[in-house]
Amino acid sequence: MTITTVMRRQILPTTLAATLAGLLMVSGCTKQTNEDTNADATTQSEVQSTEATDDTTLSAVDKAHTDRLMISYANMAHAAFKDSLDTAKALQAAIDTYVATPTQANLDAAQAAYKIARQPYSQTEIFRFDEGFVTPNDKRAIASVDSWEGQINAWPLDEALIDYVSDTYEGEYNSKDNIINSENITVGSVKQDTSTITPELLAEMNEIGGSEANVTTGYHAIEFMLWGQDTNGVNEGAGNRPVSDYVTEAGQCTSGDTVNEDASICERRGAFLKAAAQLLVNDLTAMEAEWQPERDNTLRSDLMARKYDNGLRQVMYQMGSLALGELASERMQVAFVTGSTEDEHECFSDLTHLSYANNARGIQNVFNGSYRTVAGKTVGGYGVKNYLADTGNQEAAEKLAADFIKVENAFNVIVEKGEKEGIKVDQMIATVGQASKQGISAEEQNTRRGWIENAITSLQELTDGIENAAKAVGIENLDADAGSQF
Numbered sequence: 001m002t003i004t005t006v007m008r009r010q011i012l013p014t015t016l017a018a019t020l021a022g023l024l025m026v027s028g029c030t031k032q033t034n035e036d037t038n039a040d041a042t043t044q045s046e047v048q049s050t051e052a053t054d055d056t057t058l059s060a061v062d063k064a065h066t067d068r069l070m071i072s073y074a075n076m077a078h079a080a081f082k083d084s085l086d087t088a089k090a091l092q093a094a095i096d097t098y099v100a101t102p103t104q105a106n107l108d109a110a111q112a113a114y115k116i117a118r119q120p121y122s123q124t125e126i127f128r129f130d131e132g133f134v135t136p137n138d139k140r141a142i143a144s145v146d147s148w149e150g151q152i153n154a155w156p157l158d159e160a161l162i163d164y165v166s167d168t169y170e171g172e173y174n175s176k177d178n179i180i181n182s183e184n185i186t187v188g189s190v191k192q193d194t195s196t197i198t199p200e201l202l203a204e205m206n207e208i209g210g211s212e213a214n215v216t217t218g219y220h221a222i223e224f225m226l227w228g229q230d231t232n233g234v235n236e237g238a239g240n241r242p243v244s245d246y247v248t249e250a251g252q253c254t255s256g257d258t259v260n261e262d263a264s265i266c267e268r269r270g271a272f273l274k275a276a277a278q279l280l281v282n283d284l285t286a287m288e289a290e291w292q293p294e295r296d297n298t299l300r301s302d303l304m305a306r307k308y309d310n311g312l313r314q315v316m317y318q319m320g321s322l323a324l325g326e327l328a329s330e331r332m333q334v335a336f337v338t339g340s341t342e343d344e345h346e347c348f349s350d351l352t353h354l355s356y357a358n359n360a361r362g363i364q365n366v367f368n369g370s371y372r373t374v375a376g377k378t379v380g381g382y383g384v385k386n387y388l389a390d391t392g393n394q395e396a397a398e399k400l401a402a403d404f405i406k407v408e409n410a411f412n413v414i415v416e417k418g419e420k421e422g423i424k425v426d427q428m429i430a431t432v433g434q435a436s437k438q439g440i441s442a443e444e445q446n447t448r449r450g451w452i453e454n455a456i457t458s459l460q461e462l463t464d465g466i467e468n469a470a471k472a473v474g475i476e477n478l479d480a481d482a483g484s485q486f
C-alpha cells in the first residue's frame with residue numbers, strides 16, 4: 001500500500017548530487033525503564049469490545065499480541081498529548097503574565113516554558129502520518145493527526161507576514177504591511193481584515209494565499225513572537241527580541257531598534273501572542289480528547305476498531321515516515337545539505353537539537369512500548385520490540401534494538417553539544433565556506449557537520465531493519481514516506 005503524505009514545508013533547491021537513499025528509523029536519547037505492563041479495567045474493556053474488520057488470518061495468540069501493542073500505543077498517545085496540553089497551558093500562563101507585565105524576568109520565564117512545552121509535543125510526532133489509514137467519520141471531531149498537525153507545528157514560517165524583520169530578510173511575503181502593524185493586509189490576491197487579532201483570525205490566516213510558508217499559528221509562531229528573528233545566520237546566538245517590543249506605554253514601545261510613537265503596535269503584538277497561545281491550547285485539548293479511552297467516534301476508537309486489519313501497518317508506517325521522510329530528510333538533510341538556517345526546525349530559539357532528539361525519542365517510545373511522562377510516570381508496557389519477539393521474530397527485534405543504540409548515541413552527541421557546549425544546530429549545519437567567515441577552521445567545521453551527518457547516516461542502518469521487521473510480520477512494501485531525497 002503506497003501512501004502519499006503532504007509535507008508542510010518548502011524544499012530549497014540544491015545542486016548537491018549525493019543521495020542519502022536509505023534513511024529510516026531513529027531512536028531517542030534516553031532509555032525507559034520500569035515499564036508498566038499491567039492493563040487496567042479500561043484497557044481490558046477495549047480488548048473485549050473491539051471487533052476487527054478483517055481478522056480471519058490471525059490466531060487467538062496473534063490477536064492477544066496485537067491487542068497489547070495497540071492499547072499500549074493508544075495509551076502512550078494519550079499520555080503524550082496530555083503532557084503536551086498541560087505544558088501548553090503552563091506556557092499560556094507564562095505568556096499572559098509576560099504580556100501583562102513585560103519584564104526580562106517574565107520573558108525568560110515564557111521562553112523557559114516554551115522549551116518545556118516543546119519536549120513532550122515533539123515526542124507526539126510519531127503519531128502523525130495516519131491520514132491514509134483512518135476511517136472517514138463525520139462524527140469524529142478530527143479527521144486525522146496528520147491533517148490536524150499543520151495548525152500546530154507547521155514550519156518554516158515567513159515571519160515578515162507576522163511582524164518586523166531585518167532589511168536583509170528574503171521571503172515570499174515582501175510587503176511592509178504585516179499582521180502586527182496593519183489592520184488590513186493583502187496576501188497575493190487575498191485581502192484580509194486584521195483589525196482584531198483573535199485565535200479565529202490566526203486559524204483563518206494560516207497558509208493564507210495557498211502558501212505553506214504563511215504560517216500564523218502554532219508553536220513556531222509563538223517561538224517567533226518570543227525570540228524574534230535570528231539574524232546571526234550560522235554564527236552563535238538565537239533571536240533577541242527586546243522586552244520593549246511588548247511595552248504598551250507611548251514612547252517606550254519598540255519594534256526592534258525602532259521606537260514607536262504609538263504603543264498600539266505593542267498591544268497588537270501582545271494580542272497576537274496570547275491568541276496564538278489560546279489557539280494552541282484549544283487544538284491540543286481537542287487532540288487529547290481523541291485518545292481518551294471509552295469514547296466513541298475518536299481516533300483511538302477508530303484504531304481499535306481496525307487493529308487486526310491495518311493497525312500494525314499504521315504503527316510501522318508512522319515510525320518509518322517520521323524517521324525517514326520527516327526527521328532524516330525534511331528536518332535534517334535539507335538543512336545539512338544547504339547550510340540553511342531557515343530550514344532549522346527551531347530557528348528562532350536555537351532549540352533544534354532538542355526537537356531532533358525528542359522526535360527520535362518518540363519513535364523509540366513506540367519501539368520499546370514506553371513513554372515517560374513529564375511527571376515521571378511510565379506509560380505503555382508493550383512495544384514493537386515485544387511484538388516482534390512474541391511473534392517469533394527475535395532476531396529482527398534484536399537488530400532494531402542494536403540499531404537504536406547507534407542512533408541514540410549519535411543524537412546524544414547533538415544534544416550534549418547544544419546544551420552543554422552551546423554549539424547549536426545552526427552552527428553544526430554551516431558549510432565550511434560559511435563557517436570560515438566566522439573564523440571557524442575547515443577541520444573544526446567538518447567535525448561539527450560530522451555530528452549531524454553521523455545522525456543521518458545512523459538512520460540508514462535502521463532502514464533494512466524496519467523493512468525486514470515489517471516483512472517478517474507479513475507486511476510487504478511498507479512504503480514509508482521518504483521525504484525529499486537529493
